[in-house]
Amino acid sequence: MSGPEGRGAPLVEIRNVSKSFGAVCAVADVSLSIGRGAFFALLGPSGCGKTTLMRMLAGFERPDAGEILIDGEEMSATPPHRRPVNMMFQSYAIFPHLSVARNVGFGLVEMGMGRDAVATRVEEMLRLVQLSGMGERRPDRLSGGQRQRVALARALARQPKLLLLDEPLAALDRRLREETRLELIDVQKRLGATFLMVTHDQEEAMATADRIAVMRAGRVEQIGAPTEIYERPATRFVAEFVGDINLVEGRVAGVEAGLARIDTPLGALTAQCALPAGARATLAIRPERLLLDDAAAQNVVAARVVAATYLGGRTLLRLAGPGETMLRALAPGAAAGWPAGRDVRVGLPVAALTALAQERA
């Protein structure tokens, strides 16, 4: 799927890993690698196996098959407390009976570090997450955002080769989430550490990670940079899961010089397509990539405005094309220019059209 990335050998290599719980297959033959210094996201709906995959990296679950290498070392025989990996739990798992400083220093004590060295390192970590001077606080006196920082400081204190983040922002409110997201990226870049985040929130994955693996039903659907995932989804599932998208069913009529003519209810459209003639294909295009009333546009179809919703700054249009095929388009400005029933010529640029193979059943 994805080869080694970043500088030198990848930090994490997951090879053909499978894991079942009873009859339920949580992870099915997953292979991927994570480069050093990467901010990697496992993205998918709940139950897609992303959390199980992460727990296998931490050592809390054992793969039924396949192997996991961290920094070149096979991990299957290494118990969780000896792995060069730390995890930030979704619930943060702050020890309620210990002060902030003792929480952060917990793992350092286990390393056999002396009292003074622990104190210095704890102070350093608290400064990193902007909690200086809060060391003596009891965890129940902390806000949600502060608890998140304590959890981060505690997980980073042992300087793990790999930091696992389980839905790190899910427990925060929306405003705090954006701020914290930037701080996470900042901390990661400053330490040059490798982060692996698990999330079901595609926006969070897009905004935070530099590489994303989209998972579904225990399998990896696509691995790539956020723009790749968004602009060139590999499967219909990825296309629909990540952002808003228009999907039009069709059949490849003919291929010429890498460009295919595809018959769809909208008419014959030209798209880049690797599928052979006669194959069923789904054309995907993001709402913001539709060109409205653009004379120079390719793949122009006639449509009519059904409804316009002002989103603040932009307007979401629902358009009815030939054969009553519904399209969603984003137009700049207010809804006033788009009364229902207005005719509009919609262009589907070849560069923005992705042809997807028909899903396996």
Add this chain to the structure above:
Amino acid sequence: MSRRVLGPMTLAFGFAFLYGPILLVMLYSFNESKLVTVWAGFSTRWYAALLQNQQLLDSVRVSLTVAVTSATLATILGTLAALALAERGRFLGRSLLSAMIYAPLVLPEVILGLAFLLLFVALGVDRGFWTIVLAHATFTMCFVAVVVHARLVSFDRSLIEAAVDLGAPPWRAFLRVTLPISAPAVVAGFLLAFTLSLDDFVIASFVSGPGATTLPMRIYSQVRLGVTPEINAVSTLLLAAVGLALAGFAALGARFGEASERTG
């Protein structure tokens, strides 16, 4: 009558019904008169007399030693049982154990007492101090297990995983996280076991032997010869001891209730 009057009245009636007889015992322990039913003024002479009653004092000592010893045993065994039950892994006989652990909570004490008696007779064990301790430890450890188990299942399992993730081998995670967090429940379980042992009459009377008369047994045998104000005095002291232990249990319960809200 309006709701505002009826409510407090019902409450007062309920309290009177529950605690009236007990209050009467406490009141008459401060009675000057030797006649239990005639009030003749306030006095603490029966408490002084109590200190001269060697038989009663002996049974107080027996009761306290039995209670402390059996509660300690019950706390260790009950906590271990709770830990086994709280583990997510399955083991042979797990569901049987979890059902059986609750059984002594509802079994009639007479039957428990009889069962212990038959067991000790069959084993040819001389009945006395240690048979009471064993019987008490056995039936109170179930209460400890229930209290500690409730605590263990209510706290976030990821705390233990976090400790392991931070480099603590499982036994260190137990010492540094599981034990401190469940400590209030363990102490509460001890107090509960202590109280149950202290005021048990039925089981003790089945399994005790010569020289091991507990306080409730002594009180019962003396009352059969007539209630003396001394009995009222010692009963008041027993009530105070049990009351203190229960208050401690309630206070700990409230504290770990709060704590689990915070972690939850």
